Amino acid sequence: MSALGHLGTGSVASATPSDQPVAGGRRRRWVPYVLLLPGILWLLLFFAIPCLELLATSLYDPSGSLETGYAMTWHFANYSDAVREYAGHFGRSIGYAALTTLITLLIGYPLAYAIALKGGRWKNLMLVGVIAPFFTSFLIRTLAWKVILSDDGPVVSTLNALHVPLPDGRLLATGPAVIAGLVYNFLPFMVLPLYASLEKLDPRLLEAAGDLYARPVSRFFRVALPLSMPGVVAGTLLTFIPAAGDYINAQLLGTTRQYMIGNVIESKFLKVGDYPGAAALSFALMAAILVLVLVYVRRAGTEEVL
Amino acid sequence: MRHHQRPPLSPEAAAVLSASGLSRRTLMRGLLAGGAFVAAGGALAACGTAPAKKSQAKACTATDISATDKKLVFSNWPLYIDVDDNDAKKRPSLDEFTAKTGIAVTYQEDINDNTEFFGKIRNQLQACQDIGRDVIVMTDWMAAKLVDLGWLQKIDSTKMPNFTKNLLPTLQHRPWDKDMQYAAPWQSGLTGLAYNGHVTKEIRTVDELLTRPDLKGKVAVLTEMRDTMGLLLQSMGKNPLDFTEADFDAALEKLKKAVSDGQIRKFTGNDYKEDLAKGDLAACFAWSGDIIQLQSKDDQIKFVAPESGLMLWSDNMLVPSTATHKANAEQLMDHYYDPKVAAEVAAYVNYICPVAGAREAMKDISPDLVDNQLIFPDEATLAKTKGFKALSEADSRKYEQKFQTVAGA
Structure with missing residues (x-):
């Protein structure tokens, strides 16, 4: 939306001077729209129209079926039913995603900082190291965690040897396992935007802060961190949004008690065949995430990200 | 657009605008947004899906061009057919079929999941469009759903002598295909119990699995509602082919307790x-074919047929309504009911062979498999097996919903 707005005002501004030849101005005004056309068509065809259809499905009469067909009855109660029944799953999704985002930020920031500012000639190699796990499929990476956290795997036996108490005496099929999987799978989404914004950070600014007797801690919190905020915001969004909708980690690494809203949507669409309920849940999730993200971006105050 | 180029507003319009504090731009925006909203609402209201009527589906049935077009597209699950020992691209039983009939078969291993595949073909079949496949293989309950939706063609068993002669009696006249008009079982399997002998001592009953304290946190059941609830219903002395909602609820309560x-x-x-295999699970509900495969690597993995009864299911060859090579498909199905061909496939895939006489044929192919109860179960084992009753779409959704609530989603 805002990208369109920027381009729009830009073209109007360029056309305003009265000495501009009319034909040239007109052509220029259309160029951005022509350039946007493929993207807009793509968005319309593969996002807007499916969304509208999903919205329609979410308002169908829930007593319909494939055999009898679904009637559009504007059944808004689908939403209240879905949210009431699955409030726990919603809460867990948001909670797990928030925790995942926090942990990836805590791990990812120092990592990105080290690569961008201290990486030197190893920079590219280190970046490849961050992205390399992406060469294998998401599923394989998650399944690998099953082996790592397995009941007689290395982690559990080490913790047992150290007499660290584990709930139910295991790690696999618990909440921490699900969060571990989420953190691992989404870490690169946090590191890369952080790296991109820290990479642009002019080291002379840090030098200047040092020259003005700023201690390293305040130099970080008053210079480096504020300047990298766009990266922090982009990274947290790229982590939080997909993590809230994820269900593979909960399914493979959790038990029924760790299931997230994605698991419910999956089972409603594919197993139960309750299409209106599933669509209502999907839409409610989208709305919840949108609201959270808007509030967050407003508070973080970095309009240039969105 | 530049300001001075606009046509002047009428005095009334200017008055309205200035009184309401709206600029022309915001007003236009408001109108546009309102228009978009109304248009979207209209589009939504026009939505809804038509019922899948059987009569309508009949009109959908494609004309059979088998006589002139000696081709066939066969979609199956991965690793579900015999392959040549030396060349994984060769499938001896299919090559035999082509040599015998001259029908060229395109074999696709593109079915991984009943529901997922259903999602793939649903819209096309509903719109009477060709899905590019003449034979598909679906598990009982999904096959029953396709029958209900009217999306399958009736097969002509008079043209299929092997099929009529050799289909195992237990698989005849199943509730969703009483007259054997739609489905020819490809392979069958048992759902029972399995345990890992390295981790736990023997398990004999469903109740042991759900209550024995030493198994706590090391037990799994299947996400397939019919398999899990079928075993549970039998463990409570009920018949999964004929149970009441109260029976189902009672069995579900038992499962719920084990979960909580x-x-x-x-x-x-x-x-x-x-x-x-790793031992993270000590025992679970399991499918026979999987356990045979695990046993080949570790003989401490055991399959148990609980006294209370097992579930017997099949994956079935079906002809979709829009398939254009029905007669060819019938020839293919009949080919796989030749005991010799069936034994070749069974020797490779390790599931229960639905073809009578294949056991004798197996003596020449792979004598050590002849006495394997999980490939050729004897009468006593088969007598303990049950199917799951055919559910209407509404009932299926009701029971699935109840089950999924316990399964955590």
């Missing part, structure tokens, strides 16, 4: 295999 006690670690699909 932490006895059940998870609900699984095929992925229980790795967990059972």
Whole structure:
């Protein structure tokens, strides 16, 4: 939306001077729209129209079926039913995603900082190291965690040897396992935007802060961190949004008690065949995430990200 | 657009604008947004899906061009047919078929999941469009759903002598295909119990699995509602082919208790295999074919047929309504009911062979498999097996919903 707005005002501004030849101005005004056309068509065809259809499905009469067909009855109660029944799953999704985002930020920031500012000639190699796990499929990476956290795997036996108490005496099929999987799978989404914004950070600014007797801690919190905020915001969004909708980690690494809203949507669409309920849940999730993200971006105050 | 180029407003319009504090731009925006909203609402209201009527589906049935077009597209699950020992691209039983009939078969291993595949073909079949496949293989309950939706063609068993002669009696006249007009079982399997002998001592009953304290947190049941509830219903002395909602609820209550006690670690699909082999699961509900494969690597993995009864299911060859090579498909199905061909496939895939006489044929192919109860179960074992009753779409959704609530989603 805002990208369109920027381009729009830009073209109007360029056309305003009265000495501009009319034909040239007109052509220029259309160029951005022509350039946007493929993207807009793509968005319309593969996002807007499916969304509208999903919205329609979410308002169908829930007593319909494939055999009898679904009637559009504007059944808004689908939403209240879905949210009431699955409030726990919603809460867990948001909670797990928030925790995942926090942990990836805590791990990812120092990592990105080290690569961008201290990486030197190893920079590219280190970046490849961050992205390399992406060469294998998401599923394989998650399944690998099953082996790592397995009941007689290395982690559990080490913790047992150290007499660290584990709930139910295991790690696999618990909440921490699900969060571990989420953190691992989404870490690169946090590191890369952080790296991109820290990479642009002019080291002379840090030098200047040092020259003005700023201690390293305040130099970080008053210079480096504020300047990298766009990266922090982009990274947290790229982590939080997909993590809230994820269900593979909960399914493979959790038990029924760790299931997230994605698991419910999956089972409603594919197993139960309750299409209106599933669509209502999907839409409610989208709305919840949108609201959270808007509030967050407003508070973080970095309009240039969105 | 530049300001001075606009046509002047009428005095009334200017008055309205200035009184309401709206600029022309905001007003236009408001109108546009309102228009978009109304248009979207209209589009939504026009939505809804038509019922899948059987009569309508009949009109959909494609004309059979088998006589002139000696081709066939066969979609099956991966690793579900015999392959040549030396060349994984050769499938001897299919090559034999082509040599015998001159029908060229395109074999696709593109079915991984009943529901997922259903999602793939649903819209096309509903719109009477060709899905590019003449034979598909679906599990009982999904096959029953396709029959109900009217999306299958009736097969002509008078043209299929092997099929009529050799289909195992237990698989004849199943509730959703009483007259054997739609489905020819490809392979069958048992759902029972399995345990890992390295981790636990023998398990004999469903109740042991759900209550024995030493198994706490090391037990899994299947996400397939019919398999899990079928075993549970039988363990309570009920018949999964004929039960009441109260029976179902009682069995579900038993499952719910095991879940809330932490006895059940998870609900699984095929992925229980790795967990059972590693010992993360001590025992679980399991499919016979999977266990045979695990046993070949570790003889401490055991399959148990609980006294109370097992579930017997089949994956079925079906002809979709829009398929254009029905007669060719019938020839193919009949080919796989030749006991010799069936034995070749059974020797490779390790599931229950639905073809009578294949056991004799197996003596020449792979004598050590002849006495394997999980490939050729004897009468006593088969007598303990049950199917799951055919559910209407509404009932299926009701029971699935109840089951999924316990399964955590």
